[in-house]
Amino acid sequence: MAPARQRSTRQGGAVKDALTSAGGFCSAQDVYAALRSQGDAVGLSTVYRHLQSLVDAGQVDVIHTPEGETTYRLCGEAGQGHHHHLVCRECGRTAEIEGRAVEKWAATVAAEHGYTDVDHTLELFGRCAECSAAR
Amino acid sequence: MAPARQRSTRQGGAVKDALTSAGGFCSAQDVYAALRSQGDAVGLSTVYRHLQSLVDAGQVDVIHTPEGETTYRLCGEAGQGHHHHLVCRECGRTAEIEGRAVEKWAATVAAEHGYTDVDHTLELFGRCAECSAAR
């Protein structure tokens, strides 16, 4: 019979742990560097691989910063529930926010223009209370 | 005395024309290919250069597709007026939309979380009326 569909490996956990302790969004390269510097080395390919499968599994969210960098963040237990993020552009702290009003608005606007199958991206970037105070 | 701060060159116009006739969003590579195929060749470096300066001048908008590609589009006469886009993911047709309600919502949410200096990205992707009908 075929072995388990999904093996549990040291590296798999390491990547997830890194995301957990990171707290906010971080790039694949960040995860790689973090693991490496804490002696828990994992191959770069492997990091990308796990990140990708976590995304597919809906366990992490992905956003592209305005600079075009792809960042990942461990999110919502089961990946259900569409939501957006309010990210501090200095410390990376992230707040999850819901925007039912926006979803509705988006759907309405799209319909007005005759568009179907609408999807959207929405991210807020700012400076969190602490970073604001620190100036 | 120093010559004009900004020269007008064949290539500069070519890039702008390409964006104009493209109508929707297109990547730098697309512009390059388009110009090249219509015999109006312009160096790739030059395309990027002009695209960048047009962005700086506020004459074109930039958005990153979910796939991470950077696309450009000639927009708003003088670059004034913050707005968003409703892009057809099949034909690229783009509608400019305003979302005062969203702007306001974003500001409110951010304030609630103590964030300042808030900025945001918002793009809608869908299938336009025509492409919808074509299925």
Place this chain on the structure above:
DNA sequence: GCGCTAACTGGTAATCATTACCGGTAGGCT
């Protein structure tokens, strides 16, 4: 029209993040 100078051009090399390959490793089952 002529010449000058600085801005512009464009081919090539360099960067950077991400993906593809592929021989080697090691879970998990029997």
Place this chain on the structure above:
DNA sequence: AGCCTACCGGTAATGATTACCAGTTAGCGC
């Protein structure tokens, strides 16, 4: 213990964007 297969991870490849830099040219004064 032994096998089968998914998983690892170093390296090469890719693709978009930027940096360099020598050659070209627009625009100004004469």
